[in-house]
Amino acid sequence: MQTLRRTPLYERHAALGARLVPFAGWEMPVQYAGIAEEHRAVRTRAGVFDVSHMGELRLAGEGARDYLQARLSNDLDRIGAGEAQYTLLTNDEGGIVDDLIAYRRGDDDFLLVVNAANVEADHRALPETEDVSDAWAYLAVQGPEALERLGLEVEPFTFRENVDVLGVRCLVAGTGYTGERGCELGCAPEDAPALWDAILARGIEPCGLGARDTLRLEVCYPLHGNDITPERTPIEAGLAWACALDKDFTGAAVLRRLRASGPAEKLVAFVMQDPGIPRTGMPITEGGVVTSGTLSPSLGVAIGLGYVPAALAEPETEITVDLRGRPRRARIVRKPFYKREEA
Amino acid sequence: MAAEESYPDDLRYHPEHDWARVERDTATLGITWYAQDALGEVVHYEPPEEGSSVAQGESYGEVESVKAVSEVISPLSGEVLEVNAKVVAEPETINEDPYGEGWLVRIRLSEPAEADALLDVEAYRAVVAEQ
Numbered sequence: 001m002q003t004l005r006r007t008p009l010y011e012r013h014a015a016l017g018a019r020l021v022p023f024a025g026w027e028m029p030v031q032y033a034g035i036a037e038e039h040r041a042v043r044t045r046a047g048v049f050d051v052s053h054m055g056e057l058r059l060a061g062e063g064a065r066d067y068l069q070a071r072l073s074n075d076l077d078r079i080g081a082g083e084a085q086y087t088l089l090t091n092d093e094g095g096i097v098d099d100l101i102a103y104r105r106g107d108d109d110f111l112l113v114v115n116a117a118n119v120e121a122d123h124r125a126l127p128e129t130e131d132v133s134d135a136w137a138y139l140a141v142q143g144p145e146a147l148e149r150l151g152l153e154v155e156p157f158t159f160r161e162n163v164d165v166l167g168v169r170c171l172v173a174g175t176g177y178t179g180e181r182g183c184e185l186g187c188a189p190e191d192a193p194a195l196w197d198a199i200l201a202r203g204i205e206p207c208g209l210g211a212r213d214t215l216r217l218e219v220c221y222p223l224h225g226n227d228i229t230p231e232r233t234p235i236e237a238g239l240a241w242a243c244a245l246d247k248d249f250t251g252a253a254v255l256r257r258l259r260a261s262g263p264a265e266k267l268v269a270f271v272m273q274d275p276g277i278p279r280t281g282m283p284i285t286e287g288g289v290v291t292s293g294t295l296s297p298s299l300g301v302a303i304g305l306g307y308v309p310a311a312l313a314e315p316e317t318e319i320t321v322d323l324r325g326r327p328r329r330a331r332i333v334r335k336p337f338y339k340r341e342e343a
Numbered sequence: 344m345a346a347e348e349s350y351p352d353d354l355r356y357h358p359e360h361d362w363a364r365v366e367r368d369t370a371t372l373g374i375t376w377y378a379q380d381a382l383g384e385v386v387h388y389e390p391p392e393e394g395s396s397v398a399q400g401e402s403y404g405e406v407e408s409v410k411a412v413s414e415v416i417s418p419l420s421g422e423v424l425e426v427n428a429k430v431v432a433e434p435e436t437i438n439e440d441p442y443g444e445g446w447l448v449r450i451r452l453s454e455p456a457e458a459d460a461l462l463d464v465e466a467y468r469a470v471v472a473e474q
Contacts (some may be wrong), residue, residue, distance in 0.1 A: 019383075034384050035409045210383075210410050275431075277387050277407050294409055295386040302387070324405075326389075 007052035008137050008192040016206055024117035026053040029208040038211035039297040042178055043340075046143035047207035048199045051184070052192065055119030056136045057112040057129040064108040067128055072102060073234060073252075075244035079104045084157045084175055086242055088234055089114075089125055094251035094258065095230040096237065098122050099222065101175055103159055113138070113184075115224050125250070137192035141204060142182035142215075144340070149202040154183050166198035177212060179219030179340055214294050217303065218338035220269055226280055227267060227291040227305050236263040236307065238335070266313035267291070269335045270304050270321075274328040278304035278321050285320035285327060286312055298338050304330070345438045348376050354442065355458055356467035357400075357418035362442065365458050370419050373446045374406065374437065377471050383408040385434040390426040390448065397421060397450060399457050404447060406437060419457050421450035 004027040013020060018029035029050065031038060041047045059068060069076045074087035083104055089097040098118040103111040112129065114122045123131050141150060150165060152172060159173035171186035187195055200206060213223070222228045228237045233251075235243075235258045243249075245256050265288055272278060278293030284306055293304035308319060317332045354362040360378035364371045379385060389405040397403040402414035403423070427446050430436050437445040452458075462470065 030410065031383065036384050036386075214409060275387070276389060277412075279412065295407075297409070 005053070007050055008189040009050045009052065009196050012193060012196050013050065013206075018206070018208060021209075023209060024053060024115070026116060028053060029206075031208040031210045032206045035208070035210035035214060036297040038205060038207040039214050041205040042143045042180055042207060042211060042215055043298055044144065046141060046146040046149050046182070046204045047211065048196070048204045049140040049142070049207050049209075049212055050138075050196070051140050052137040052189070053116040054138050055114040055116060055122065055131065055133040056186075057114060057119075057122060057126060058110070058132045059112075059126070059129045060105070060109040062108055064110055068102065068110055068126075070248065071126060071250055073243040073249055074102070075247060076102065076104065079157075081106050082158055082160065084159055084173055088239060088242055089122055090234070090249065090251040090255070091125070091230055092251055092254075094233040094235070094254035096224065096228040096232060096234060096239075097125055097230055099224050099228060099239075099242075101173075103171075103173065105161070117225055135188070136186050137189045137195075139185045139187075139192070139195060139199065140176055140178075140182065141185065141199060142176045142178040142180045143204075144181060146180070146182035146204070149204055150183070150199070152183060166195060166202075168195040168198070170195070177221055178215040179221070179336070179338065180215075181340075214297055217292050217294055217305065218296050218298055218336065220305065220336040222267070222305070223292060232267075232307075233258055233263065235259050236265055237267045263310055265307040266310050267305060268308050268313050268332045269337060270306065270319060270330040270332045271337070272302035272304070272321070272328060272330045273318070274330075276321075276323040276326070276328045277302045278306070278323070278330065282324075283322040284308055285322055290321060296337060303337050308332070345380070346376060346441060348380070349442070350375065350464050350468055350471070351442050352464040354464065355418065355461035356464065356470075357416055357461060358467070358470050359416040361416050361418050363418040363458065363461065365419075365452070365455075368452050368455060369424065369449060370421070370452055370458075371446045371449050372417060372419070373441055374415060375467070376441050377474070378413070379438050379441050379445075382406060382411060382413050385437045388430050388434045388437070388447065390431055391423050393423050393426055395423050396453075397423060397448070399454070406434070415447060417450075418461055419450065419452055420454045421452045423448050424451055425449040
């Protein structure tokens, strides 16, 4: 029997009546008021997510940049101190071990924020890094009113450290997983309950992993373990933009060849035309498989991501999803499903 | 708006959290408050075809929330006379009124005696209490 880990905010979630579920070895809130309601709060106002289960790997000291530049897909020289970057950790076959955010604190000083389920795999692939996950609690505050309600300003993909946020010392990053403006706040675990309470006191809604999943799916951010895996490459997944193929990193040669020859399958976004909701693992009759699916709370239609043969991977193409034995039509659309209105 | 927890005493219950309102040789079927609460907001109802047969203890449809799919188990055997079109169009009706507007199908009973084997409200409450 596996013991589930709990974040420093477990007592807060339980007191709020959250539905708690096992996720990547953690006991995490999947919803409080309801997924659709929390989803709408983030799209229209502001919501807060406990993402303390995410892992943090640190590498500082001479050679840190060279070490990571040789192992992560994106070009670290495109960011300077105080900037963050979406990047991939790949294996020798070019498969995606993890997707992560690299924070550059200095020329040779980096913090990597990684998926909870992949901390150990990442650490194995990057043995020089130090796993400092236990030193961090992480809260994501997202939505059009998120920064205003916190009294903070932060530009997308930048970060600052040692910022006083509602009385708690935080790392403030202009990142997130919802497609909305907002920030992610890193703090010491012992400070997390006070920060959480202060955030809720600003009228920001507590949101669970359920809404986090529907929000990210509407903006087509891939979920590692579903849409991207060690068996899938960034070329198939449409993540070549996060790969600096003109440099060398793990699996880069494979990816360069794959880009030249073209992948057999591509990850596409589709909207159901017939009734029913696509779910992870459902076959696509023309070839391929659904990797994520839900009813989109913002759009009111059933949406999904999945791999299809490359020849079919054009918007407007009709495909068939096998919904537990029932063939149901879907139409491939341009990503993303949802785009926030620019202020 | 989600309904308050309740289990009407004029219904017969199946331990898989389904109810039947038996009226002579027909019955109206649905899922209980417990079932809809466990599922969360229902966003899709996949009904059987009218005229098809359903069998006691077997699945006749599916209800889905944003996160999960649940098969609906028939408490009784019979032929589907009517599918609740309101629930097909507005699945959240199941959350709002699981025993009223949120009914799922109406069937003509092929084995009316099966109803005797279903749980009464006290026995079903005991099932819920064990969950």
